[in-house]
Amino acid sequence: MKTGAKILVEGLQREGVDTIFGYPGGVILPVYDELYDSPIRHILVRHEQAAAHAADGYARASGRVGVCMATSGPGACNLVTGIATAYMDSVPMVALTGQVPTSLLGNDAFQEADITGITLPITKHSYLVKRTVDVDRVVQEAFFIARTGRPGPVLVDLPKDVTAGQIEEVPPLPEKVHLRGYQPTLKGHTRQIDKAIELIEKAERPVIYAGGGIITSEASGEMVQLAERLLCPVTTTLMGLGSIPCDHPLNLGMLGMHGTVYANYAVTESDLLIALGVRFDDRVTGKLPTFAPHAQIIHVDIDPAEIGKNKKVDVPIVGDVRSVLQVMLNRLKKRDDRKQWLTRIRAWMRKHPLSYKSDGCLRPQYVIQELSNLLKGEGIIVSEVGQNQMWTAQWYCFRKPRSWLSSGGLGTMGYGFPAAIGAHFARPDETVVDIAGDGSFQMNIQELGTVAANNIPVKVVILNNMFLGMVRQWQELFYDHRYSYTELPPVDFVGIAKAYGIDGIRVEQCEEVPSALRTMIETDGPFLLDVRIEREENVFPMVPAGAAINEMIGGHVVPERELELAAAEEGDVTFRPGRKAA
Amino acid sequence: MKAHTLSVLVENRAGVLTRVSGLFARRGFNIESLAVGTSELPGMSRMTIVVIGDDAQVEQVMKQLNKLIDVIKVSDITESEIVDRELALIKVNAEPGSSRSEVMQIASIFRAQIVDVGAKTVVLQVAGDPGKIDALEKLLRQFGVKELIRTGKITMLRGAKTVQPTK
Numbered sequence: 001m002k003t004g005a006k007i008l009v010e011g012l013q014r015e016g017v018d019t020i021f022g023y024p025g026g027v028i029l030p031v032y033d034e035l036y037d038s039p040i041r042h043i044l045v046r047h048e049q050a051a052a053h054a055a056d057g058y059a060r061a062s063g064r065v066g067v068c069m070a071t072s073g074p075g076a077c078n079l080v081t082g083i084a085t086a087y088m089d090s091v092p093m094v095a096l097t098g099q100v101p102t103s104l105l106g107n108d109a110f111q112e113a114d115i116t117g118i119t120l121p122i123t124k125h126s127y128l129v130k131r132t133v134d135v136d137r138v139v140q141e142a143f144f145i146a147r148t149g150r151p152g153p154v155l156v157d158l159p160k161d162v163t164a165g166q167i168e169e170v171p172p173l174p175e176k177v178h179l180r181g182y183q184p185t186l187k188g189h190t191r192q193i194d195k196a197i198e199l200i201e202k203a204e205r206p207v208i209y210a211g212g213g214i215i216t217s218e219a220s221g222e223m224v225q226l227a228e229r230l231l232c233p234v235t236t237t238l239m240g241l242g243s244i245p246c247d248h249p250l251n252l253g254m255l256g257m258h259g260t261v262y263a264n265y266a267v268t269e270s271d272l273l274i275a276l277g278v279r280f281d282d283r284v285t286g287k288l289p290t291f292a293p294h295a296q297i298i299h300v301d302i303d304p305a306e307i308g309k310n311k312k313v314d315v316p317i318v319g320d321v322r323s324v325l326q327v328m329l330n331r332l333k334k335r336d337d338r339k340q341w342l343t344r345i346r347a348w349m350r351k352h353p354l355s356y357k358s359d360g361c362l363r364p365q366y367v368i369q370e371l372s373n374l375l376k377g378e379g380i381i382v383s384e385v386g387q388n389q390m391w392t393a394q395w396y397c398f399r400k401p402r403s404w405l406s407s408g409g410l411g412t413m414g415y416g417f418p419a420a421i422g423a424h425f426a427r428p429d430e431t432v433v434d435i436a437g438d439g440s441f442q443m444n445i446q447e448l449g450t451v452a453a454n455n456i457p458v459k460v461v462i463l464n465n466m467f468l469g470m471v472r473q474w475q476e477l478f479y480d481h482r483y484s485y486t487e488l489p490p491v492d493f494v495g496i497a498k499a500y501g502i503d504g505i506r507v508e509q510c511e512e513v514p515s516a517l518r519t520m521i522e523t524d525g526p527f528l529l530d531v532r533i534e535r536e537e538n539v540f541p542m543v544p545a546g547a548a549i550n551e552m553i554g555g556h557v558v559p560e561r562e563l564e565l566a567a568a569e570e571g572d573v574t575f576r577p578g579r580k581a582a
Numbered sequence: 583m584k585a586h587t588l589s590v591l592v593e594n595r596a597g598v599l600t601r602v603s604g605l606f607a608r609r610g611f612n613i614e615s616l617a618v619g620t621s622e623l624p625g626m627s628r629m630t631i632v633v634i635g636d637d638a639q640v641e642q643v644m645k646q647l648n649k650l651i652d653v654i655k656v657s658d659i660t661e662s663e664i665v666d667r668e669l670a671l672i673k674v675n676a677e678p679g680s681s682r683s684e685v686m687q688i689a690s691i692f693r694a695q696i697v698d699v700g701a702k703t704v705v706l707q708v709a710g711d712p713g714k715i716d717a718l719e720k721l722l723r724q725f726g727v728k729e730l731i732r733t734g735k736i737t738m739l740r741g742a743k744t745v746q747p748t749k
Contacts, residue, residue: 120601121608125651128597145651180747181593181654305645308638 004132004163005030007170008096009038011139017067019425020096021045021054021418023078025071026111028098030163043425043454046446048075050418052082052095053444057422059091060405061380061430063218065146066091066422071098073111076157077118081412083153084122088409089239090216092151094142095119101161102130116157124152132165136173144177149184150303151216184302188319193327196274196298196315200332203272203296205341206232209255209284212239212408213277213301215401219322220244223276226325231338232274233345235263237284238389238408240277242398246377252345253354256284257543258390261352264549266345267292275299277321280310281409282545290548300324350563352541354394355556362510364388364463364533368395368435370513371461374521379431380405380423384416384440386470388463390539392435414443420458421450431459431521438464438488445496451526452500459520460528462493465535473538477553493530504528585614586640587666587737589745590629590647591655594620598652602629605650611635611643615668615712615734623747626654630666630736654747659739668735669707670715671697675726676704685725692718703728711735 008031012020019041024032035042045051048070055066066086070079076097086093100109116126125145127138135158142154200206214223214236220243227234227250234244235255244251252263267273273295278284285291288311299306299313300321307316317324356365368391377399383389383406398404405423407415420434441462451458463469472486494504507516507529520527540554592598599618606613614632621628633643644656672694676682685704689696694708708718712735719730739745 116597117600120604179651182651303649305642305649309642 001166001168002170003030003034003166004129004135004158005034007132007135007167008139008158008163009034009040011136012040012067013038015139015143016064019043019058020067020069021051021058021422022069022096023048023051023071023075025075025098027100027160028069028071028075028096028158028163030160031069031096031098031158041425043421043450045418045421046449047444048078049082049414050421050444050447050450052079052093053085053412053415053418054422054425055093055095056082056086056091056415057382057405057419058426059086059093059422060089060419061402061423062426063216063402064092064426065143066093067096068093069096071111072100072115073113075111076115077113080118080122081410083119083155085407085410085412085415086153087122087124089407090151090212091153092147093153094146095153095155097155097157098163099128099157099159102159103161105159116155119155122153123155126155126157128157129159129162132162132167133171135162136170140173141177141179145179145182149182185304185318186302186320186323188300188317188324188327192315192317193324196317197328197331199272199296199298199315200230200274200328205270206230206272206274207252207266207270207295208232208234208274208276209237209267209278210234210240210243210276211237211278213321214240214243215277217277217302217320217322218401219277219325220401222322222325222329224248225329226274226332229329229332230335231342233266233342235259235267237278237281238393238406241393241404242401245399246397247399254393256281256549257286257545258394258539258541259549260354260394261541261552261555262345262348264543264552265348267295268548268550269344270295273297275301275313276325277301279306282310285310286543286547286549290550351558352555353558356537360510361534362508362513362532363537364391364531365395366510367461367463367513367517367531367533368392371433371435371517372397374514374517375431375433377403379403379433380420380427382406382416382420382423382432382434384434384436385411385413386437386440386468387465387473387537387539388435388437388440388469390470391463394539396435413440415440417441417444417447417458417460418450420460421447421456424456424458432457433459433461436460436462437469438462438466438491438493439468441493442491448497448500448502452502455525457525459526461517461520462528462530463533464493464530465533465537466490467535470539472536476536476538477542478544493528497528502526502528504530506530506532508532583634583636586633586635586658586660587664587735588629588631588633588644588647589657589659589737589739590631590653591621591623591745591747592618592627592629593652593654594625594627595652598627601650601652602631602647605646606633606643609642609646611639615732617734617736619736626747628736628745630734632735655745657745659737659745662743663740664737665740666711666735666737667709668712668715668733669709670719670730670732672706672708672719672722672727673703673729674706674722675702675728677702681725685722688718688721694718
């Protein structure tokens with residue numbers, strides 16, 4: 001005889017689960033009882049939302065399926081934001097929730113919530129398991145669906161009588177899951193690839209626009225090879241950072257609302273946009289009709305629904321981007337006649353580098369640059385959402401895939417700290433740093449408890465401006481400086497950390513930054529830096545919402561005279577991304 | 583903007599209707615009608631969905647439907663040779679001696695059956711393409727339609743062709 005809970009936990013082991021992030025409660029008790037003797041590690045969070053984000057961070061850092069667990073009703077509801085975050089960014093996750101016994105389903109029982117109903121629009125699929133005999137099959141299917149095709153979260157709702165119930169014999173599982181309604185296309189269509197190659201060979205001003213799909217399908221190597229083969233510049237989305245080393249000569253950095261001027265100019269002037277694992281999000285495209293207006297577009301994505309959803313494309317290719325790139329690489333010849341296009345881009349880079357004022361004030365960009373120098377682009381950097389996220393995307397030098405975890409699609413404040421916890425368990429030997437704002441950090445500040453209890457060596461850098469900075473920036477620029485409910489009172493974050501037994505330093509002067517960062521990185525356990533940054537620093541350049549991406553505001557322009565001096569020193573066509581403290 | 587007829591094969595499972603209708607609602611697609619029932623294939627149901635939209639919108643509807651794990655096959659059969667039928671029950675005022683005979687006459691022209699006769703009303707059952715039902719309803723309105731229920735149309739390809747699972 002086996003209980004549903006035992007079948008579940010054995011199923012999780014079979015799927016390779018080593019860590020679950022969760023929070024117990026009434027109806028999930030049979031599962032917790034089973035976990036008590038299980039080799040699977042369970043990390044007790046302080047709020048279920050953090051369990052979902054930690055599972056998400058675990059998944060993004062490792063590429064494996066992250067698992068979170070909560071009880072019914074409020075527990076399950078608290079997972080919702082984390083599940084939605086994973087859904088928007090295509091993160092493989094299985095969320096296990098307790099449910100009231102099947103006999104009480106629909107009765108408004110204590111702690112009952114229709115969680116499969118609530119999460120219907122934010123899950124790839126979901127199951128309400130009604131019989132113990134189905135548990136094993138559902139676990140197998142849930143993990144299969146979560147990690148294959150375009151990955152995403154799958155919710156499994158487990159009524160108490162299903163996990164507590166016993167069955168004599170567990171029906172054998174098929175070796176391979178077969179779902180007649182779910183068969184993702186992995187191989188790109190040959191004729192479409194032919195067409196793409198034809199366009200690529202003709203293009204004079206191509207740009208690769210690479211996104212999270214490159215990271216998910218582990219296609220960075222192929223993508224960079226393609227760029228080098230074609231001498232084609234690459235711009236990445238927020239989710240694509242790390243797919244090409246930041247200092248690669250063909251890397252233009254991020255495009256879109258807070259992208260680099262030169263990336264946005266390059267896309268605007270390109271005659272061919274090679275879109276790889278991207279979804280033409282509004283934060284990338286700005287005003288759609290003026291996005292890449294002169295370009296033919298090749299779009300490779302595993303999800304057919306993303307192709308043509310926002311922007312009409314000329315050559316759609318449904319398939320796994322890595323496999324499609326491999327086919328293309330076998331057929332594309334080396335190009336060396338790109339001088340004119342690269343020279344033009346280099347001129348933009350010189351003229352419009354990313355920049356900030358180095359006037360001795362404590363600026364966030366400087367903090368991130370110093371951290372990047374210190375870690376040499378290694379480690380795992382997690383961000384919250386808002387200015388901290390955009391500054392990190394602009395100024396941290398990412399060199400590897402899965403070294404950057406951030407809530408892109410949903411833009412979930414409070415994501416970073418718990419996701420950093422998850423990332424640590426996925427790759428325990430890496431330094432994990434959460435770059436936070438004082439607003440975001442306070443959304444899941446309770447996880448200091450989880451970090452302290454398990455001595456999880458995550459580092460937190462709070463870029464503290466005592467504002468909800470990004471909203472304040474919009475109020476400054478678009479709402480006539482009317483700072484409606486965006487100012488936050490000062491908080492003694494170091495004091496709070498200390499109360500949990502976690503070390504920290506407050507940094508108030510520019511000169512203190514390097515040594516404080518070093519202390520943080522060299523400390524064995526968790527550490528918190530409360531960095532009091534220039535309060536009204538803005539994220540620039542910026543494309544106002546709904547504008548064309550080449551209509552950027554606030555970008556730095558290098559004076560002509562300086563450009564001439566620089567040009568005299570350089571000669572070749574290779575270029576380095578412009579990052580400059582002016 | 584025009585009406586597209588989608589023939590959809592789905593798993594006959596709890597929640598599948600919610601998944602399909604929820605998808606239409608949250609993505610802002612307009613359903614004109616939706617009819618669902620079991621099929622000749624074990625464990626599968628067929629849906630006929632009429633959706634209003636331009637070609638790009640309907641393409642997006644179909645792609646999004648296809649993403650649902652419980653959806654097995656989606657076909658746009660608008661441009662195909664099809665048979666489409668809808669069933670309606672119409673309760674209409676028909677007092678003996680005044681309008682009853684006229685109602686019965688109209689019913690017979692439309693090949694509608696009278697399935698219930700009350701003191702003051704009759705219930706007509708009519709099957710046909712949606713246009714025919716519209717026409718009948720319009721004609722009966724002068725007598726006073728007390729209640730009208732339509733199933734939504736179901737559609738099938740003519741000839742030997744069928745909508746079958748391919749994936």
